[in-house]
Amino acid sequence: MELLDEIMLLHKGGKLETTLKNPIRTKEDLSKVYTPGVAEVCQAIAQDQAQAYELTTKKNTVAVVSDGTAVLGLGDIGPRAAMPVMEGKAALFKQFANVDAVPICLDTKGTEEIIAIVKALAPTFGGINLEDISSPRCFEIEKRLRNELDIPVFHDDQHGTAIVVLAGLLNALKVCGKEIKDVKIVVNGIGAAGISVSKMLLHAGAVNLIGVDREGALNRQVPYSRTHWSEYARMTNPNLETGQLSDVIKGADVFIGVSAPDVLKLEDVLNMAKDPIVFAMANPTPEIDPAIAAPHVRVMATGRSDYPNQINNVLCFPGIFRGALDCEATDINDEMKLAAAKAISSVIDPADLHETYIIPDAFDPRVVERIRIAVAEAAFTSGAARKNLLIGANS
Numbered sequence: 001m002e003l004l005d006e007i008m009l010l011h012k013g014g015k016l017e018t019t020l021k022n023p024i025r026t027k028e029d030l031s032k033v034y035t036p037g038v039a040e041v042c043q044a045i046a047q048d049q050a051q052a053y054e055l056t057t058k059k060n061t062v063a064v065v066s067d068g069t070a071v072l073g074l075g076d077i078g079p080r081a082a083m084p085v086m087e088g089k090a091a092l093f094k095q096f097a098n099v100d101a102v103p104i105c106l107d108t109k110g111t112e113e114i115i116a117i118v119k120a121l122a123p124t125f126g127g128i129n130l131e132d133i134s135s136p137r138c139f140e141i142e143k144r145l146r147n148e149l150d151i152p153v154f155h156d157d158q159h160g161t162a163i164v165v166l167a168g169l170l171n172a173l174k175v176c177g178k179e180i181k182d183v184k185i186v187v188n189g190i191g192a193a194g195i196s197v198s199k200m201l202l203h204a205g206a207v208n209l210i211g212v213d214r215e216g217a218l219n220r221q222v223p224y225s226r227t228h229w230s231e232y233a234r235m236t237n238p239n240l241e242t243g244q245l246s247d248v249i250k251g252a253d254v255f256i257g258v259s260a261p262d263v264l265k266l267e268d269v270l271n272m273a274k275d276p277i278v279f280a281m282a283n284p285t286p287e288i289d290p291a292i293a294a295p296h297v298r299v300m301a302t303g304r305s306d307y308p309n310q311i312n313n314v315l316c317f318p319g320i321f322r323g324a325l326d327c328e329a330t331d332i333n334d335e336m337k338l339a340a341a342k343a344i345s346s347v348i349d350p351a352d353l354h355e356t357y358i359i360p361d362a363f364d365p366r367v368v369e370r371i372r373i374a375v376a377e378a379a380f381t382s383g384a385a386r387k388n389l390l391i392g393a394n395s
């Protein structure tokens, strides 16, 4: 009860406020920051739109946009109830990467309406972080906004999660002496996070990867009404395995859960291959209680802050936007995502790799800095940067 009281108190009045870079103390100050002085600045931007990056908060500000439909693992709890998570994301942007972020919760689930609203908001921001928008609408919303806007649009639950999973898995496999091309991977929960995680692991060399959702293993021989599942089934499950999680988990080297609480049983873990790796990432309650699973697995990770090996997109989104904003990127593309994953795993010296240290801590200052540099470089070489961060020149 005491902890609950403390948490409620921390949220009283929200977690954010606006502060000023320069104090406004006198009439003279007022005439500079506001009318008439500000008019000169407006005119400069009206004549050269690129000046918005120099003369407004655009350069350092990201919108965190949600419709409240897939909030953590809590489901469709609506825009008001989603706000504490979005304020939290904004707080983490500031804390870890000095990015200013504005939480925006929309009272609509309409794909077209969300696209139109975000497009209308875009001039204010240097980037858009989409958060906790349920699948499959999140795919269309992100795709359209990426195509139609000239600033980065990044669905954190898809790509932030995938980047951190890849970083953690590469290190966990090293600990176990296994290679990604040889292992059997089961991904449970084929929604926003599960699809993006799977695509990234396939891209990194995974072959025997099987996706499982409520109805069991996804298999290309089954016709799905959800087109994103048909596409997914074509890319995965090369041996056409069938059945529920408890069937396909047999002999698996890796379990990745981005689904729901307590769906992985101890018996399932005991049926996995030697030296199993379990990433139980559903929030706030993982797919299996780490206290139950940890004694029986080689590497145990969750999405939570209160256990070792936190596989959570907080390791990615502050740094990837820091890099993208610093080079005034037009997009966050695949090259930048892969660079971010490699940057995160590189923070851990191979000599320090250990079962309970496969992923750096969110508070490790090297994380954001390494991602920033790697992402800005990848943006420049792939043509997504307006500025070359390393020499400060226009591209």
Ligand SMILES: NC(=O)C1=CN([C@@H]2O[C@H](COP(=O)(O)OP(=O)(O)OC[C@H]3O[C@@H](n4cnc5c(N)ncnc54)[C@H](O)[C@@H]3O)[C@@H](O)[C@H]2O)C=CC1
Residues within 6 Å of the ligand: 070, 071, 072, 073, 074, 132, 133, 134, 135, 156, 157, 158, 161, 188, 189, 190, 191, 192, 193, 194, 212, 213, 214, 257, 258, 259, 260, 263, 281, 282, 283, 284, 302, 303, 304, 311, 312, 313, 314
């Ligand atoms: N640790 C991390 O960094 C992250 C964790 N997550 C967690 O992953 C979960 C899913 O998030 P999203 O992909 O954004 O949601 P989503 O709503 O897009 O997808 C969830 C998927 O899980 C499936 N599912 C639900 N119950 C299931 C069960 N018992 N067995 C198999 N599949 C089941 C749903 O049918 C759906 O396809 C949430 O718990 C979320 O907190 C998501 C993003 C990041």
Ligand SMILES: CC(=O)C(=O)O
Residues within 6 Å of the ligand: 070, 071, 072, 073, 132, 156, 157, 282, 283, 303, 312, 313, 314
């Ligand atoms: C961590 C996160 O973004 C989620 O659970 O939705």
Ligand SMILES: [Mg+2]
Residues within 6 Å of the ligand: 072, 131, 132, 156, 157
């Ligand atoms: Mg999320």
